[in-house]
Amino acid sequence: MRMRHKPYAKPELAACPFYIADPETQRGAWQSAFAKPQPLILELGCGKGGFAARFAAAHPDINYLAVDYLSDVLVLTKRRVEEEYEAAGKDSGNFRLTALNIQWIDADIAPEDTVERIHINFCNPWPKASHNKRRLTHPRQLMQYRAFLKPGGEIWFKTDDDELFEASLEYFAECGFSLRFCSRDLHADEPDWNLRTEYEQKFATMGVPIKALIAVKEELPEKNGTV
Known part of the structure; x- marks a missing residue:
């Protein structure tokens, strides 16, 4: 379903202290955008921000960067974050929000930004074979993430889509x-660390099993003297 246009979105985001309007200017210096240097966690496709707001507010010892593409979506994240931090009585100094095209994320995040963890929650499965390269777990994307994910860094991935999950297992191994x-x-023996998203709860209510994995970045084998 297409998101209804919100004419107030861009002005409201522009006035938001934790919104980064020009992410490309932060490339290589994302830590300077936060109140203080801390381990950096990145969420790709944050949607309406329910997960981002709760996770970041509950972990003041990390810096959290949430990204999506449309201002009409990001303004909803902005409001959720404000509500969550106000309820917790905390300052949002460890949270930043920005709009960027994840397909070309290496234009906005550099290897020296050193991301500790990436969250990908219920992204578009792009089921048509001709669209598979748009998947956020496709090798084309994973190789971009590897560039700024620290050695031993992790990608936490959840989906309701069986085909996307099985394909992603191959993608991660390949990369x-x-x-x-x-x-x-995931919910058959749910780990204590799992924080349910709105989509996740919706699918669980419908009886749809949730698929999840935590992938760890390993060193790539050398080929012909190069990595």
């Missing part, structure tokens, strides 16, 4: 990631 955790029914 030099090992699995620290893998479940095709």
Whole structure:
């Protein structure tokens, strides 16, 4: 379903202290955008921000960068973050929000930004074969993430889509990631660390098993003297 245009979105985001209007200017210096240097966690496709707001507010010892593409979506994240931090009585100095095209994320995040973890929650499965390269877990994307993900850094991935999950297992293996955790029914024996998103709760209510994995960046094998 197409998101309804919100004419107030861009002005409201422009006035937001934790919104970064020009992410390309922060490339290589994302830590300077936060109140203080801390381990950096990145969420790709934050949507309406329910997960981002709760996770970041609950972990003041990390810096959290949430990204999506449309201002009409990001303004909803902005409001959720404000509500969550106000309820918790905390300052949003460890949270930043920006709009960028994830397909070309290396234009906005550099290797020296050193991301510790990436969250990808219920992204578009792009089921048509001709659209597979748009998947956020496609090798074309994973190799971009590897450039700024620290050695041993992790990607936490959740989806309701069976085909996307099975394909992603192959993608991660192909791109030099090992699995620290893998479940095709996350809620059957739900880990204490799982924070349910709105989509996740919706699918769980419908009886749809949630698939999840934690992939760890390993060193790529050398080929002909190069990595």
